[in-house]
Amino acid sequence: MSAHSAGRGSRAEGLDPVRLVLLASAAEGLSNTEALELALQQATAGLRGLGGLMHRCDTGGGPLRLVTVSGLAPRTAERWAAIPVDEDVPPARAMRRAGYVWLDADSLEIGAAGIASVPLPGPDGPVGALSVFTGAPGEPEPARRSLLHSVAEWAAGHLDGVPALSPTGAQNRRDGVARTLDAMSDVFVAVDGDWRITFLNKAAERVLGVGRTAIGSVLWDVSASHVAGLEAQCRRASAERTPVDFDLRWPADQRFYQTRLVPLGSGGLTISFADVTELRLRGAGRTAEEQAAAGRTARMGQLTVALTEAVSSKDVVRAVAEHVLPPFGADGLVVEILEGGRVRVLDSVGYTEDFLRLIDGVPLAANTAVTDPLRTRTPSFIESTAEFIKRYPNLEGLTTRSTKHAWAFLPLIASGHAIGCCVVSFARPRSFSEGERTLLTAVSGLVAQALERARLYDAEHTRAQRLQRDLLPRTLPDLPAVVAAARYLPSGRGESVGGDWYDVIRLSSDRVAMVIGDVMGHGISEAATMGRLRTAVRTLADLELEPDELLGHLSEIVGDLGEDYYATCSYAVYDPVTRVCSLALAGHLPPVIVQADGTVHSPELTVNPPLGAAEPPFEVHELQLPEESLLVFCTDGLVESADRAVDQGLAELQHFLKQAMARTSYFSVNSRADASRRLDALCDDIVLALLPHRERTNDDAALLIAHTRSTPVGDVASYSLSVDPRAAGQARQYVRAQLATWGLEELEMTTELLVSELVGNVVRHAKGPVRLRLLRSQSLICEVYDGSLTTPRIRRAGHTDEGGRGLCLVAALSRRWGTRFLGEGKCIWTEQDLPAGTLSVRT
Structure with missing residues (x-):
């Protein structure tokens, strides 16, 4: 069994004015009992149901009693004759919740697909319930639920004097129905x-x-x-x-x-x-005007449904343009909103940007064709340019800038206040019949309610997107080993933002961490969770953890958020000296690798379960990359959709990358800036190729492309040192010789001090083997390796202490320093700025 209930929301969102007018007209001269029977028939027909029930609540908290029934067998109706208010059935639940309830067929025994129930509203709360047994599978659409609410509201006004049906009364009623049908x-x-x-x-x-x-x-x-x-x-x-x-x-x-x-x-x-x-x-002899009027009435029903489904303000304007302009022969639409005492253009159809700038931001106090209806809350219909100039001679200049010659200015009134104006315009002069004026006025009420709701969504959606943009990196770092470009694409439609993210993190010794992830779900909560995970990744990456350790800690963080939180993540560390990319996947797609010879492939890697569901250990994959390559990471929103499986999307991505490599070289570039520009263009091309209709997507997407480059052999120098007091002297000798080779003699004294302290600490406190490595990059990097897992710490030395100041000296002489642990020991590293005027070998 599954059940669904929801608040009624804005009554005007789904009214079917045509059906209600017909209902009121047909009920003239009928008794309240007959009127309720008619209303129940209308509700059943509107939901394409099999039958229906209407109950009223006895005074003093008694049970719900059946007052009329339609389309149901007598035995079935008798089972619903009296229902305790606290019983777990749709009519009673609709009464208790004062809202819509739908129950599917799993709990029914009458051959229907489900029961839809809404309360009969009264001045002090619900006074009964209207229920329809649905025949079509699935829950009724929002427009049909709205119709059910409208009929219930109409029926509530006809309950007076209608008695509950007794078994005898029900039989008499059925006999009466038989006589009526017979006649x-x-x-x-x-x-x-x-x-x-x-x-x-x-x-x-x-x-x-x-x-x-x-x-x-x-x-x-x-x-x-x-x-x-x-x-x-x-x-x-x-x-x-x-x-x-x-x-x-x-x-x-x-x-x-x-x-x-x-x-x-x-x-x-x-x-x-x-x-x-x-x-x-x-009907065959009706005039063209009668046919057009009938078409307009039908379009209004379609407009009601479209406005009910509209989410954003743009959706509302699009619905009006599609369902209002054609039936009236209009070709122009401007929707304006009132903000801060001025009338601002929200969106338009059929107008130039130059003209819209002329009318945007007009003060409400001004005497214009838009502000007058807003102040008086009365629609204004102008049938020709001459009439417009006669009413507003100060605006004659506007008529020469516009191609329109007739207008309907419709104030948008919602919740008792004016929120804007809807202007429907025509290329030729025309008159407005009384029916057209009435219909356009009714349309303005529907549009106002939909627009007010949509603007609330727009405000929340904008705040959520701003939050997500603030949580994502504004720019990617400029690193010696990696040039990167990325895109985040929010969903084209849907209620809120998502939790996709990416990052590129600088590690020690020119190593680079690349991460991309996706928090499952959509909303501000998921965006905030994404921000927390991105911060956690950066913190854990600063500890120089291996990919499997990092994902293990990250999975614990996600698990602590609750059972409903899950996230996928890909974390990779690229070492430009060894050209090895260490990668671990938690429920995420593997990267696509593009080589300089045009080869494009996605390695088959073991994918661990998502964060929050996975248990360590995570499997680490080591990919040996060529001297240059492109690593393409993405979330599933880029390659998966309702009509495209993930595997198909990945195949399309690889095919596009092969075509892009044939057109443009992404490896033979003149500078890092040129490489960055080409990657940016490639990101845009991929998004356009894989997501040509962004506005139709239901999921957000992230794309990260990293151009990896190896460290030249001539920029790396490595030396083995003895594990005795001679090691520091050997290290200084190696440093002097290597810096002279690189032309960095200016750093000789500082570097000798640094390696002396680091090697001396190893000899005194650690164990061998000991190795010194120098890297020339955008900075000078010194690394000392040993076989100990002891963590060096800076401590405060007293005035009389003979030691304890070595690491303080290291911190003072270097721009950055730190420790990273390896499987067989650790590495202590420092970075120094190159002398002014020294050209980096990898710019």
Whole structure:
């Protein structure tokens, strides 16, 4: 069993004014009991249901009692005659929650797909419930739920004096319904699950050419029922358990009948024929204006649905442009909003940017065609340019800059205050009929409610996107071994931002960490979690942890957030000296590797479960890269969609990269700046190729491309040292010789002091083997390796202490220093700035 309930939201979002007008018109002269029956029929038809119930709540907290029923077998209706308010069924739950409830078919025993229930609103809370047994699979759409609310509100005003149905009363009511059906002019036939006729009225006897003795006969044995398509449609309605409407022409009298088939909960079917011959003949002779009016009315129903589904302000404007401009023959639309005492242009159709700048930001106090309706809250219709100039002579200049010659200025009023104005304009002068003015005024109310809701979404979405942008790196670092470019792409639609992120982190000895990840889910909470994980990765990376250790700690952090938090992550460390990329994956896609010869491939790597679900150890993969390569990392939002599987998307990415390599060289570049520009362009091309319609996507995406380069052999010098007091002297001798070779004699004294302290500490406190390595890059890097896992620490030495100042001296003489641990020991490293005027070998 699954159940869903939600608040009703804004009533105006889904009103079906046409259906309500028809309901009110049809109810004229009827008693309240008959009006409720009519309302229940409208609700059942609107949801394409199989039947319905309406309950009222007894005063003094008694049970819900049935007041009218439609389309249900007597035995079924009797089970719903009295319901305790605290019972766990949809009508009672709708009463208690004062909101919509839907229950699917798993808990039902009447052959329906589900039950949709809404409360009957009263001045002091719900006074009853309206329920419809749905026939189509799945929950009703928002527009049909909104219609259910509207009918319930109308029905609540007709409850006075309507008694609850007793079993006898229900039978009398059913007998009355039978007499009513018998007397009506429409054909009505009911059959059971075996297609045997259980009821037919007098009109059916006449059309089918049978008498009451046909009751009990199989419908298809009646010769008059052999109308082309009728049996097929009946069997379809019975099989799909959903109402079916269609037109047919009766062969005996050549008259047109509108046919409706409604499956019954007991397994049968009702068949009704309404003679629409005269209506068809009148419709064939309708004038073009009548047809246009009918088309506009139909479009308004479509507009209601579109506005209900609109999420952002742009969606609202798009819906108005699509569903309002064509039926009225308009070609221009401007939606303006009131902000800070000025009228600002929100969006438009059919206007130039130059013209929009002229009307943007007009003070509300000004005398203009837009501000007047806002102040008076009354629509204004101007039918020609001459009329416009007569009303607003000070705006004559605007008419020469615009191609429009008639306008409807519709104030947008929501929650009792003016929020803006909707301007519908026409290329030619025209008059507005009373019906058109009424319809456009009604449209403005729907648009205002949708726009107010959409602006709240826009504000929240903007704040969420700003938060996410602030949590992502503003720029990627300029590193000797890696040039990188990245893109973050928020989803084109959806309720909020996501949790995709990327980063490039500078490590010691020109090593680089590259990370990309995706927090599962969407929303501000996920974006904040992304920021926490990115901060955690940077902190753990500063500790020089191996990829598997880092992901292990990160998984613990995600697990501590709660059981509903999961994230995927790829963490890679590239060493330009060895050209080895160490990589660990937690539920994430492996990178795509592009080589200078045009080879493009994605290695088959073991992928551990996502963070929050995985248990250490994580598997580490070591990829031996060529001297130059491109590493392409991405999240699944770039390669996966509703109509494209991940594997297909990755194949498309690799194919595009092969084509891009054939067109442009990303390796033979003149400078790092040139390499950066080419990678930026490649990011844009990939996004355009894989996500050509960003506005239709439901997931955010991240893309990170890293151009890796190896350290030249001539920029690395390594020496083995003895594990005795002679080691420091050997190290100083090596340093002097190597710096002279590199032309860095200016750093000789400082570097000798640094290596003397580091090597001396190893000899006194650690163990061998001992090795010294010098790297020439954008800085001078000195590394001392030993076989101990002891962590060196700076300590405060007293005035009389003879030692303890070595690491203080190291920190003072170097720009950066630190320790990283290896499988067989550790490395203490320092970095020094190159002398002014010295050109880095890797710029």
